[in-house]
Amino acid sequence: MGNRYEMRLAGSGGQGVILASVILAEAAVDSGVTVIQSQSYGPEARGGVCRAELVLSRGTLWFPKVTRPDFLLALTQASLDKYGRELAEGAIVMVDDSLTVPEWLEGARLVPLPILGTARDAVGKLFTANVVAVGAINALLGLFDEKALLEGAMRRLPAGSEEINKSALAAGAALVSPELAAAFAQKIG
Numbered sequence: 001m002g003n004r005y006e007m008r009l010a011g012s013g014g015q016g017v018i019l020a021s022v023i024l025a026e027a028a029v030d031s032g033v034t035v036i037q038s039q040s041y042g043p044e045a046r047g048g049v050c051r052a053e054l055v056l057s058r059g060t061l062w063f064p065k066v067t068r069p070d071f072l073l074a075l076t077q078a079s080l081d082k083y084g085r086e087l088a089e090g091a092i093v094m095v096d097d098s099l100t101v102p103e104w105l106e107g108a109r110l111v112p113l114p115i116l117g118t119a120r121d122a123v124g125k126l127f128t129a130n131v132v133a134v135g136a137i138n139a140l141l142g143l144f145d146e147k148a149l150l151e152g153a154m155r156r157l158p159a160g161s162e163e164i165n166k167s168a169l170a171a172g173a174a175l176v177s178p179e180l181a182a183a184f185a186q187k188i189g
Contacts, residue, residue: 005188006066007054009133010083011075016130019156020073021052023134026152027144028056033188036064049078056143058188070186071141073133074099075115084108092184094137111140111184113175119168128168131157135172142185146173 007024009017018039028035039052053066068088074080074095084093084105093105097112113136119129131153138149150169157165 003057003059004061005056005071005186006069006088007056007071007073008051008066008069008083009053009073010049010051010079011073011130012079013048013050015050015075016127017050017073017075017133018052020130020134020137021054023131023149023153023156024054024137024143026155027138027148028054030148030152031144033058033144034061036061038064038066049076049082051079051083056188071137073137075129075133080105092140094133094140109184111180115172115175118171118175122171123164123168125164125168128164131165131168132172132175135169136175137172139173139176139181140184142181143188 009021011017021037025035025037034057036055055061055066068086070088070091072083072087072091072093074084077099080095080099084102091108092111093108094111094113096115098116101110115133115136116129119132120126123132138144153165153169154162
């Protein structure tokens with residue numbers, strides 16, 4: 001990774017991709033990384049396509065917007081179809097394994113993982129899919145240490161949900177094998 005790393009998290013309104021980006025932003029701040037977080041969703045906030053974005057750097061960030069993400073998370077088919085074309089060369093695309101990957105994405109660095117299934121079956125609550133995704137993203141990219149990620153998550157998640165969300169972070173991280181992590185780890189300039 002160079003001095004600037006752009007990330008886009010996309011899904012359906014209500015899936016928590018905005019909260020996921022805020023948790024990652026908190027971990028970045030705790031890790032001494034400069035971060036800009038933004039979000040966008042249409043008037044159909046629940047159910048419509050939404051996205052959240054992060055720009056990460058060890059230096060000064062002069063432009064706050066994501067233009068061509070180095071990393072894309074897509075939790076729904078509509079979000080993959082909408083945002084899968086606007087990627088940087090060599091971008092990493094993490095998708096829920098239930099999605100159909102379009103032909104035009106076949107050359108991308110794809111990482112299909114059972115994010116929604118893990119939230120539903122292993123954690124026991126589908127609403128934790130965003131936190132499962134955060135654990136998987138961090139394990140795959142190696143962005144922040146686990147303590148910073150956990151502390152960022154606990155500051156932003158509802159009181160009383162600590163244990164289930166700790167389980168969700170761990171379940172997400174467990175989806176990424178050490179070999180997969182070694183192949184995709186990023187270094188923030």
